[in-house]
Amino acid sequence: MTRRWESLRFASAISGLSHASRRIVSLFVAALREVFDESAYSRYLQRNSLTPSRRSYAEFLGENEQAKARRPRCC
Amino acid sequence: MPNILKKLIWLTVVVFGVLAVATIALHRGEQINAMWLVVAAFCCYALGYRFYSAFISAKVLALDPNRATPAERLDNGRDFVPTNKWVVFGHHFAAIAGPGPLVGPVLAAQFGYLPGTLWILAGSVLGGCVQDFVILLFSVRRDGKSMTEMARDEIGRVGGFVAYVAVISIIVILLCACALIVVNALKSSPWGVFTIAMTIPIAVLMGLYIRRLRPGRVLESSILGFVLVLIAIWGGQWVSQTPSVAAWFTYSATTLALVIIIYGFAASALPVWLLLAPRDYLSTFVKLGTIGMLALGIVVARPTLHMPALTRFIDGTGPVFAGTIFPFAFITIACGAISGFHSLISSGTTPKLIRREHETRMVGYGAMMAESLVAIMATIAACVLQPGTYFAINSPAGVVGQSPEAAAATISNWGFFVTAADMHSLAQLVGEQTLFNRTGGAPVFAVGMANIFSHSLGGQAVMAIWYHFAIMFEALFILTVLDAGTRVGRFMIQDALGHIWKPLGRTSWYPSILGTSALIVAAWGFFLWQGVKDPLGGINSLWPLFGISNQLLAIVALCVATTIIIKMGKTRYVAVTLLPLVWLVAVTFTASWQKIFSDDPRLGFLSHARQLEISGSGTDLARRIFNDRLDAAVAGLLVILVAVILAESLREWTRVLSGRKEAHVKEAPFVATRFATEEQA
Numbered sequence: 001m002t003r004r005w006e007s008l009r010f011a012s013a014i015s016g017l018s019h020a021s022r023r024i025v026s027l028f029v030a031a032l033r034e035v036f037d038e039s040a041y042s043r044y045l046q047r048n049s050l051t052p053s054r055r056s057y058a059e060f061l062g063e064n065e066q067a068k069a070r071r072p073r074c075c
Numbered sequence: 076m077p078n079i080l081k082k083l084i085w086l087t088v089v090v091f092g093v094l095a096v097a098t099i100a101l102h103r104g105e106q107i108n109a110m111w112l113v114v115a116a117f118c119c120y121a122l123g124y125r126f127y128s129a130f131i132s133a134k135v136l137a138l139d140p141n142r143a144t145p146a147e148r149l150d151n152g153r154d155f156v157p158t159n160k161w162v163v164f165g166h167h168f169a170a171i172a173g174p175g176p177l178v179g180p181v182l183a184a185q186f187g188y189l190p191g192t193l194w195i196l197a198g199s200v201l202g203g204c205v206q207d208f209v210i211l212l213f214s215v216r217r218d219g220k221s222m223t224e225m226a227r228d229e230i231g232r233v234g235g236f237v238a239y240v241a242v243i244s245i246i247v248i249l250l251c252a253c254a255l256i257v258v259n260a261l262k263s264s265p266w267g268v269f270t271i272a273m274t275i276p277i278a279v280l281m282g283l284y285i286r287r288l289r290p291g292r293v294l295e296s297s298i299l300g301f302v303l304v305l306i307a308i309w310g311g312q313w314v315s316q317t318p319s320v321a322a323w324f325t326y327s328a329t330t331l332a333l334v335i336i337i338y339g340f341a342a343s344a345l346p347v348w349l350l351l352a353p354r355d356y357l358s359t360f361v362k363l364g365t366i367g368m369l370a371l372g373i374v375v376a377r378p379t380l381h382m383p384a385l386t387r388f389i390d391g392t393g394p395v396f397a398g399t400i401f402p403f404a405f406i407t408i409a410c411g412a413i414s415g416f417h418s419l420i421s422s423g424t425t426p427k428l429i430r431r432e433h434e435t436r437m438v439g440y441g442a443m444m445a446e447s448l449v450a451i452m453a454t455i456a457a458c459v460l461q462p463g464t465y466f467a468i469n470s471p472a473g474v475v476g477q478s479p480e481a482a483a484a485t486i487s488n489w490g491f492f493v494t495a496a497d498m499h500s501l502a503q504l505v506g507e508q509t510l511f512n513r514t515g516g517a518p519v520f521a522v523g524m525a526n527i528f529s530h531s532l533g534g535q536a537v538m539a540i541w542y543h544f545a546i547m548f549e550a551l552f553i554l555t556v557l558d559a560g561t562r563v564g565r566f567m568i569q570d571a572l573g574h575i576w577k578p579l580g581r582t583s584w585y586p587s588i589l590g591t592s593a594l595i596v597a598a599w600g601f602f603l604w605q606g607v608k609d610p611l612g613g614i615n616s617l618w619p620l621f622g623i624s625n626q627l628l629a630i631v632a633l634c635v636a637t638t639i640i641i642k643m644g645k646t647r648y649v650a651v652t653l654l655p656l657v658w659l660v661a662v663t664f665t666a667s668w669q670k671i672f673s674d675d676p677r678l679g680f681l682s683h684a685r686q687l688e689i690s691g692s693g694t695d696l697a698r699r700i701f702n703d704r705l706d707a708a709v710a711g712l713l714v715i716l717v718a719v720i721l722a723e724s725l726r727e728w729t730r731v732l733s734g735r736k737e738a739h740v741k742e743a744p745f746v747a748t749r750f751a752t753e754e755q756a
Contacts (some may be wrong), residue, residue: 027159027161027162028165030159030161030162031161031162031164031165031166032165032294033294034158034162034163034165034166034428035165035166035169035359035363036293036294036297036356036359036360037293037356038291038292038293038294040153041291043152043153043156044152044153046152047152047153052290052291053290054286054287054290056290057285057286057290057291058286058290060291061286061347061348061352063153065346065347065348066582067154068347068351068352070562070563070566071170071423071424071559071563072246072416072419072420072423072559072560072563074170074171074172074173074175074410074414074416074417074419074420074556
């Protein structure tokens with residue numbers, strides 16, 4: 001009984017750990033996507049019901065050019 | 076967790092923190108391990124975040140978890156987007172982290188490791204983090220308004236004008252100081268020039284890849300760009316070892332300055348997607364990776380600091396830059412402790428992404444702590460070098476002498492032993508012709524970083540690769556600031572000129588683009604040229620001016636924050652922003668005064684001009700005298716701006732506190748957040 005209980009606890013700990021690491025990785029990737037404007041492009045596609053293409057990306061760049069160029073980079 | 080356990084954990088952090096700070100502060104005459112600085116930093120940040128920022132959140136700002144942020148209320152999927160706090164944290168950190176926290180601490184290491192470390196820790200926990208946090212929160216409560224708009228709303232039109240002038244001056248001075256650092260790092264370095272030159276076609280290739288081949292795949296193209304940059308670093312070694320090819324990439328400081336001025340103009344006038352955006356992505360990618368690697372390298376190598384806690388140069392006679400520990404240590408290290416420039420980021424994109432009001436604490440206060448840690452790492456990188464080596468690299472020829480032997484003798488006479496042969500061996504080890512007189516901070520940082528990396532991975536055999544990786548990393552960082560800063564400056568000038576004649580304000584009208592680009596490039600290019608020609612190294616004049624203008628912006632931000640706190644009826648807590656403000660005013664006024672009026676010709680612009688008038692010679696004497704007077708005028712203008720913003724703020728505070736003006740804060744009206752109920756459900 002004790003051994004079974006321990007193996008259950010071990011399995012639950014492993015599952016918790018894997019869930020936590022998956023969450024960390026997904027958050028990290030999400031942060032990178034936001035920093036690199038990939039999320040902004042996805043939102044643009046969603047907002048305008050478009051599919052990824054050269055044309056839609058060029059339009060996205062056109063829309064964001066001013067904002068991107070005006071964004072200061074800190075010292 | 077049981078309460079008693081929590082208390083025990085925090086007590087342990089306090090004990091470790093006190094022990095580490097005491098070790099750093101009290102050790103004299105014996106070397107200490109760099110890990111003491113890391114432990115002290117982590118303990119200070121942990122305590123500052125857990126207790127001080129919690130106090131500010133609860134008592135001063137009264138963060139309201141039920142109040143909707145502009146990201147929620149104005150969500151348009153474009154500028155305003157409710158975003159996960161960790162994602163915003165990464166975004167904010169990537170925007171605030173620049174070359175400043177790397178260069179400033181390296182220059183300030185001439186005083187020893189102690190002054191810089193203490194200022195970075197105290198300045199960030201009590202000043203910089205607080206500034207970033209409160210400005211972010213106040214911007215969130217005002218629909219993401221910018222700092223200049225908040226200054227105009229809360230202090231008055233004069234406040235807005237001063238903020239505008241401060242931003243323009245900081246951009247111009249920052250750009251010329253940054254460009255000078257690149258010039259000093261790359262002069263007579265074919266390997267460095269080749270690597271950096273290659274980043275331009277790599278960025279253009281990335282731009283074409285993102286736009287034409289794989290639209291929108293920025294991360295993918297950044298990884299590709301990074302691999303190409305590594306190949307360029309490797310190829311640079313072959314270039315430097317092949318004399319016929321090396322000659323194409325070996326330039327003097329003046330030629331490099333001209334190339335950078337032309338590059339700045341081109342980067343400002345070219346389409347954003349072609350050069351600016353991909354370089355920005357590549358730089359961010361390299362920046363985040365390298366900072367992580369450096370932190371890991373320090374922990375793995377656990378290097379010993381060879382620089383003493385305090386050097387003889389605290390009296391103001393230092394070769395790297397002139398001036399006593401107060402105020403110049405606090406001017407030199409701006410970005411790692413408190414940086415006015417951050418207030419522009421905290422009131423720019425970040426407030427429009429914050430999902431819940433209480434997350435401003437983690438993003439604003441927390442990201443600045445991370446930036447401060449970068450400054451601590453830069454201090455470590457500079458202080459692991461033998462002091463003689465540090466001063467040989469970082470001292471201008473005008474101070475230590477032209478020949479390697481003369482420079483080594485001067486530095487050894489100061490008590491920091493170094494020989495010309497040692498420096499020659501080190502230069503060969505890192506693949507350079509010479510390391511003498513490489514002022515500006517970047518080469519010292521690169522040698523220190525290469526030292527740490529080579530101890531962790533690869534040994535001395537790969538020292539040259541690591542050195543040029545570090546140079547590439549810094550130059551990439553700086554050139555990104557140069558690209559973006561020139562363009563931001565151009566837009567600001569266009570906005571202002573648009574009020575005079577409308578077509579000049581049109582950002583798509585090419586004559587206006589070319590004219591305003593030329594104007595902003597000419598402004599920083601002039602100071603860059605002056606810095607390159609300055610026999611004292613240029614950075615001696617430019618970096619303090621940059622520090623003063625950056626702290627001026629911090630003064631504007633803290634004046635805005637203090638005014639809002641008073642208007643919120645929280646005057647009893649006003650010390651939270653008032654104390655850093657008073658400190659910065661003291662530092663900025665003293666530094667500006669000394670830079671203008673000091674009798675020491677190495678420090679005071681006017682006394683240097685007088686000395687040149689009496690005993691100077693050379694064909695460019697009149698130009699050098701004019702430059703000194705111009706620098707004095709710029710420093711004077713900055714002091715006047717500080718005085719004006721302070722007077723305006725004091726007037727506003729007096730009117731509110733005496734009841735002559737209603738204490739009215741211009742916040743967006745309260746709207747309940749739906750996220751709170753969603754989370755409860």
